[in-house]
Amino acid sequence: MNRAVHFQGVDVPDYEKVLNCMRCGMCLPHCPTYSLTRIERSSPRGRIALIRAVADGRLELTQGVEKELYFCLDCRACESACPAGVHVGYLIEAGRSQAERCRPHSFLDRAIKNLLFNYLFVYTPRLERIAFLMRLYQKTGLRKVVQKSGILSLFPAVFRFMEEFTPDGMELPLRRLVAEEIPAQGEEKARVGFFLGCMMSIFFGRCCRATIDLLTRSGCRVVIPKAVLCCGAPLASEGYRHRVPDLARFNIDLFEKQNVDYIVTDCAACGCSLKEYRELLKDNPQYAERAEHFSAKVRDISEFLASWPHYPKPVGGQMPEKMAGRGSGDGRNLNRPLRITYDQPCHLQHAQGISKQPHSLLKAIPGIEFVDLPESDWCCGSAGVYNITHYETSMKILDRKMDNIEKVAPDLLVTANPGCLLQLQYGVKKRNLDTRVCHITELLSTAQGNTIGR
Numbered sequence: 001m002n003r004a005v006h007f008q009g010v011d012v013p014d015y016e017k018v019l020n021c022m023r024c025g026m027c028l029p030h031c032p033t034y035s036l037t038r039i040e041r042s043s044p045r046g047r048i049a050l051i052r053a054v055a056d057g058r059l060e061l062t063q064g065v066e067k068e069l070y071f072c073l074d075c076r077a078c079e080s081a082c083p084a085g086v087h088v089g090y091l092i093e094a095g096r097s098q099a100e101r102c103r104p105h106s107f108l109d110r111a112i113k114n115l116l117f118n119y120l121f122v123y124t125p126r127l128e129r130i131a132f133l134m135r136l137y138q139k140t141g142l143r144k145v146v147q148k149s150g151i152l153s154l155f156p157a158v159f160r161f162m163e164e165f166t167p168d169g170m171e172l173p174l175r176r177l178v179a180e181e182i183p184a185q186g187e188e189k190a191r192v193g194f195f196l197g198c199m200m201s202i203f204f205g206r207c208c209r210a211t212i213d214l215l216t217r218s219g220c221r222v223v224i225p226k227a228v229l230c231c232g233a234p235l236a237s238e239g240y241r242h243r244v245p246d247l248a249r250f251n252i253d254l255f256e257k258q259n260v261d262y263i264v265t266d267c268a269a270c271g272c273s274l275k276e277y278r279e280l281l282k283d284n285p286q287y288a289e290r291a292e293h294f295s296a297k298v299r300d301i302s303e304f305l306a307s308w309p310h311y312p313k314p315v316g317g318q319m320p321e322k323m324a325g326r327g328s329g330d331g332r333n334l335n336r337p338l339r340i341t342y343d344q345p346c347h348l349q350h351a352q353g354i355s356k357q358p359h360s361l362l363k364a365i366p367g368i369e370f371v372d373l374p375e376s377d378w379c380c381g382s383a384g385v386y387n388i389t390h391y392e393t394s395m396k397i398l399d400r401k402m403d404n405i406e407k408v409a410p411d412l413l414v415t416a417n418p419g420c421l422l423q424l425q426y427g428v429k430k431r432n433l434d435t436r437v438c439h440i441t442e443l444l445s446t447a448q449g450n451t452i453g454r
């Protein structure tokens with residue numbers, strides 16, 4: 001006989017937060033999944049109603065409820081639209097955590113998720129070993145052989161996507177290459193801790209170097225604790241929220257020893273997660289106050305630079321033009337200003353309310369043409385591992401994004417999160433656009449005269 005499944009144990013969704021929803025429906029037009037299905041249960045309001053029904057005991061935590069919770073992108077666009085300030089992201093994550101631990105799952109499902117979220121993501125050097133194998137796959141030429149052989153066409157579309165998704169030319173993870181402390185250029189104005197995100201360090205070391213360059217140019221001594229662990233964002237999003245406090249305590253201990261004035265990140269998802277440590281540990285007597293101090297110091301790089309009085313004015317000139325070119329970053333001569341647009345990572349705009357700062361930093365670069373991207377606040381479909389777990393839906397959402405990008409036809413498409421960078425690079429490649437995707441710090445650093453960002 002099947003056992004009835006209800007919420008229990010840790011991470012039961014806070015009922016007070018559930019009750020904050022007044023069911024006004026103002027979030028509905030902003031929800032990408034609702035826009036695809038037009039079904040109430042795929043909307044923020046519908047998902048909160050499901051969580052409430054389970055909490056009230058009117059509904060079991062069924063497979064259908066679990067499916068709907070995972071169908072959500074956790075993009076938080078609903079939070080920006082909600083007049084009642086409902087923390088939908090938290091409710092979804094807590095609901096997934098419950099579903100993960102209280103509901104039965106197949107052995108294979110359990111094994112894959114445990115491997116990912118109980119083994120790989122909780123200790124970044126293990127992720128780096130996987131990255132080493134991916135690098136080997138590229139460097140030995142095996143990738144080219146596989147791609148030319150046509151063997152990939154025998155696999156389901158999602159496998160082909162995973163193969164194509166990884167950018168060429170992977171470098172060593174930045175953690176292996178960078179110094180633990182880098183002095184300020186000129187007079188030191190602050191001591192800044194740089195949070196080395198797993199995905200940024202593995203896939204986009206050059207962008208992290210650009211971030212460090214911008215900080216040192218701005219009079220910051222940059223401290224990079226290499227022992228840092230994952231911020232916890234992928235775990236919270238995939239039903240392993242209960243593992244995040246361990247990571248949070250470790251990272252708090254680590255940064256406390258560095259005695260820094262700020263903790264800066266160039267990953268939107270990391271920034272969101274680090275700022276939520278205060279909420280996550282608020283009931284822990286040893287860590288509540290320390291988590292509050294930690295989170296209060298966290299800044300996204302664009303948030304930091306936009307308000308930092310020692311950030312030098314960009315020189316611009318011809319320099320950013322060297323960044324234009326098809327995907328690979330090949331230079332070309334333009335007889336017009338470089339056309340730039342910006343796609344807003346959900347975890348920057350919706351989860352942290354940071355939108356004006358990156359726009360103002362980009363618009364301040366002399367000699368460029370900045371064009372607003374229509375629906376730049378709409379998710380690109382990356383959403384952690386959503387593009388793998390919900391491949392077809394993710395591609396529909398990416399299509400809408402790419403249609404908007406084609407309308408603008410930028411030389412450079414700028415964003416600020418590793419998942420978005422990978423997803424947008426894939427979209428640009430699929431449509432064969434003459435657009436290069438880059439992280440905001442690559443462009444800002446190049447506009448300062450640096451050559452790190454190519």
Ligand code: SF4
Nearest residue numbers: 021022024025027082
């Ligand atoms: S989540 Fe917010 S916007 Fe959506 S129905 Fe509830 S109160 Fe309204």
Ligand code: SF4
Nearest residue numbers: 031072073075076078
């Ligand atoms: S987080 Fe995004 S996908 Fe999920 S309910 Fe809110 S708007 Fe919809």
